[in-house]
Amino acid sequence: DKHSSHPERVVVDKLLGGLLAPGFDEESCISRYQSSLCRRISPHKPSSYLASKLRKYEELHKRCGPHTESYNRTLEELSSSHVNGTADCNYVVWTPANGLGNRIISTASSFLYALLTNRVLLVDLGTDMANVFCEPFPNTSWLLPMDFPLSNQFYGLRSGNAQSYGQLLKNNNMNISTVSQPPPFLYLYLSFNNDEYDKLFYKDQNQGFLQNVPWLILKSDQYFAPYLFLIPSFQQELDKLFPDKETVFHHLVRYLFHPSNQAWGLITRFYQSYLASADQRIGLQVRVFNRKASPIKVVLEQILGCFQKEKLLPQVDEEKHIAPPSKNRTSRAVTIASLYPEYYESIKNVYWMRPTVNGDVIGVYQPSHEEAQQFGNNIHNIKAWAEINILSLSDVLVTSSWSTFGYVAQGLGGLKPWILYVPTGGQSNDQPCPRAMSMEPCFHFPPNYYQNSSTRRRLDTVSPAPHIRQCEDASTGIKLV
Ligand code: GDP
Structure with a gap:
C-alpha cells in the first residue's frame, strides 16, 4: 500500500x-x-x-x-x-x-x-x-x-x-x-x-x-x-x-476544510519522516477528558487490551531478545495523538524493549503533547488540525469515545474507527475498543422529538429511520449509518 x-x-x-x-x-x-x-x-x-x-x-x-x-x-x-x-x-x-x-x-x-x-x-x-x-x-x-x-x-x-x-x-x-x-x-x-x-x-x-x-x-x-x-x-x-x-x-x-500551507507543512513533514515508507499506518487518538477519573495505568491497559483483542498490533515476545530472521518484515507506524506524553512513552517502550512475536517492526510516534486545551491560540489550533489530518492518513484508526477531534479524523480519512472506551471507573474492561458502525460523527445531544414519548422507547431497539442509529459511544446521541 x-x-x-x-x-x-x-x-x-x-x-x-x-x-x-x-x-x-x-x-x-x-x-x-x-x-x-x-x-x-x-x-x-x-x-x-x-x-x-x-x-x-x-x-x-x-x-x-x-x-x-x-x-x-x-x-x-x-x-x-x-x-x-x-x-x-x-x-x-x-x-x-x-x-x-x-x-x-x-x-x-x-x-x-x-x-x-x-x-x-x-x-x-x-x-x-x-x-x-x-x-x-x-x-x-x-x-x-x-x-x-x-x-x-x-x-x-x-x-x-x-x-x-x-x-x-x-x-x-x-x-x-x-x-x-x-x-x-x-x-x-x-x-x-x-x-x-x-x-x-x-x-x-x-x-x-x-x-x-x-x-x-x-x-x-x-x-x-x-x-x-x-x-x-x-x-x-x-x-x-x-x-x-x-x-x-x-x-x-x-x-x-483544507489545511493552510502552514498546517500542510506540519502534516507533510511528519508524513515524509515517519509514515511514507511504512507498510501500514496506525493512528491512535487518546483523548482523556478527566485525568483524575482515568488514571494513566488504566488507560494504558485499555489501549494495549484494544491492540490485542482487535489484533491491531502484534504482541511482544516476552521470552526472546531478538526476533527470528525474516525476509519480509512488515513495518507498522503507530502515530499517537494526545495532549499528554505518557501513553506514547509507554507504548514506544513496549516495542523497544522486546521483539514482536512475528518479527514486525513497530515505530511509535507522537507529533506533539500540548498538555492542555488552549483557547485563543492559533498555533495550538494549527497543531491540533495537523494532528487530525495525520490521524486521517491512517490505514487503521483508533479514536476515543465522545471525542469530536477523533470524529473529524475518521471523516477526513473515510475510516470506520475502533472506538477506544477511555475507562473512568478505575478499571479497564474486556470490550476496550469495539468497531464503529459508520464513519459518521455522533450528534451527542439531539432533541428527542423522534422518540415515542408515551413509551420512551430506547433508541437502541427502535430507530426513527433506517439510516439513523443510536451512537456507539453516546447513548443520548444519534448518527447516520
Ligand atoms: P473533543 O473535546 O475531543 O471533542 O475535541 P475538540 O477538538 O473539540 O476539543 C479538544 C481540543 O483540545 C482540540 O481542539 C485541541 O485544541 C486540544 N486537543 C485535544 N486532543 C489533542 C491532541 O491529541 N493533539 C493536539 N494537538 N491537541 C489536542
Missing part, C-alpha cells in the same frame, strides 16, 4: 471524484489538490447531484459573498426592525464554540443547512483560527467581515437571548404563525446545552418561517446534520444529495 510510488494518483483523484472545483490558485493552498498524495483513495464518490449542487452553491456564494452588492443590500436590512424584502441573498453566520473538532463538525452541519435552504455560509473564525484553513469557495471568501455589525454580541450568545429564535417562539406561545413580521436576524442557539425553546428549530413547521429571515446567526458545537435527515421537508433533497448516508460528513469535511 505504498501510495508514494504512484504519482498518477494526483492527476486521477485531484478533484476527489468531482467534490472539488477546479481552477483554484494551487500555490495559495497546496493541500487542496495534493491531499490525495498522502491519503488513501476514498472508495466513496460523491453523487453527481451533490457535485452539481456544490457548483451552484459556489456561484451563489460568489454573487452574495462579503462586500458584494447583494451582501451590502442585505446588510442594510439589519438596521430596520423587520424585513423589507429587497434582499436577494440569505445567510447563515457560523460562530465558534468549544474546541476545533466541535467547530468543524458544527460548521459542516451549518453548511449542509445552508445548502438545503439556499443560504450563504459565512464564518467567524476570529484570530485563533487564523491560518488554519484555506478558503473553500473559489473567487470569494467565507470569512465574515470584521466590521459585521453584530460581531461583538456573538461571544455571549446563549439560551434565552432576547433575539434568539427560541425566545421568539417562547414569547409567542410556540406558535410562529402569530408573528407577522419576520425580523432581519435571529440567533439560533444549537449548542449541547440549548433549551427546549432553542430545540424548536428542529421542528419542520418552523422551517418555513426561518426562510424569511435573511440573517441566521448560529452557534453550535454539535454535529446536528443527522437531525436534518429527520425533518420531512429536507428529506427528498437529502436523498438525492447523499444516496449513501454514511458519507455525509466524509464529503462535507473534505470539501470545506
Whole structure:
C-alpha cells in the first residue's frame, strides 16, 4: 500500500471524484489538490447531484459573498426592525464554540443547512483560527467581515437571548404563525446545552418561517446534520444529495476544510519522516477528558487490551531478545495523538524493549503533547488540525469515545474507527475498543422529538429511520449509518 510510488494518483483523484472545483490558485493552498498524495483513495464518490449542487452553491456564494452588492443590500436590512424584502441573498453566520473538532463538525452541519435552504455560509473564525484553513469557495471568501455589525454580541450568545429564535417562539406561545413580521436576524442557539425553546428549530413547521429571515446567526458545537435527515421537508433533497448516508460528513469535511500551507507543512513533514515508507499506518487518538477519573495505568491497559483483542498490533515476545530472521518484515507506524506524553512513552517502550512475536517492526510516534486545551491560540489550533489530518492518513484508526477531534479524523480519512472506551471507573474492561458502525460523527445531544414519548422507547431497539442509529459511544446521541 505504498501510495508514494504512484504519482498518477494526483492527476486521477485531484478533484476527489468531482467534490472539488477546479481552477483554484494551487500555490495559495497546496493541500487542496495534493491531499490525495498522502491519503488513501476514498472508495466513496460523491453523487453527481451533490457535485452539481456544490457548483451552484459556489456561484451563489460568489454573487452574495462579503462586500458584494447583494451582501451590502442585505446588510442594510439589519438596521430596520423587520424585513423589507429587497434582499436577494440569505445567510447563515457560523460562530465558534468549544474546541476545533466541535467547530468543524458544527460548521459542516451549518453548511449542509445552508445548502438545503439556499443560504450563504459565512464564518467567524476570529484570530485563533487564523491560518488554519484555506478558503473553500473559489473567487470569494467565507470569512465574515470584521466590521459585521453584530460581531461583538456573538461571544455571549446563549439560551434565552432576547433575539434568539427560541425566545421568539417562547414569547409567542410556540406558535410562529402569530408573528407577522419576520425580523432581519435571529440567533439560533444549537449548542449541547440549548433549551427546549432553542430545540424548536428542529421542528419542520418552523422551517418555513426561518426562510424569511435573511440573517441566521448560529452557534453550535454539535454535529446536528443527522437531525436534518429527520425533518420531512429536507428529506427528498437529502436523498438525492447523499444516496449513501454514511458519507455525509466524509464529503462535507473534505470539501470545506483544507489545511493552510502552514498546517500542510506540519502534516507533510511528519508524513515524509515517519509514515511514507511504512507498510501500514496506525493512528491512535487518546483523548482523556478527566485525568483524575482515568488514571494513566488504566488507560494504558485499555489501549494495549484494544491492540490485542482487535489484533491491531502484534504482541511482544516476552521470552526472546531478538526476533527470528525474516525476509519480509512488515513495518507498522503507530502515530499517537494526545495532549499528554505518557501513553506514547509507554507504548514506544513496549516495542523497544522486546521483539514482536512475528518479527514486525513497530515505530511509535507522537507529533506533539500540548498538555492542555488552549483557547485563543492559533498555533495550538494549527497543531491540533495537523494532528487530525495525520490521524486521517491512517490505514487503521483508533479514536476515543465522545471525542469530536477523533470524529473529524475518521471523516477526513473515510475510516470506520475502533472506538477506544477511555475507562473512568478505575478499571479497564474486556470490550476496550469495539468497531464503529459508520464513519459518521455522533450528534451527542439531539432533541428527542423522534422518540415515542408515551413509551420512551430506547433508541437502541427502535430507530426513527433506517439510516439513523443510536451512537456507539453516546447513548443520548444519534448518527447516520
Ligand atoms: P473533543 O473535546 O475531543 O471533542 O475535541 P475538540 O477538538 O473539540 O476539543 C479538544 C481540543 O483540545 C482540540 O481542539 C485541541 O485544541 C486540544 N486537543 C485535544 N486532543 C489533542 C491532541 O491529541 N493533539 C493536539 N494537538 N491537541 C489536542
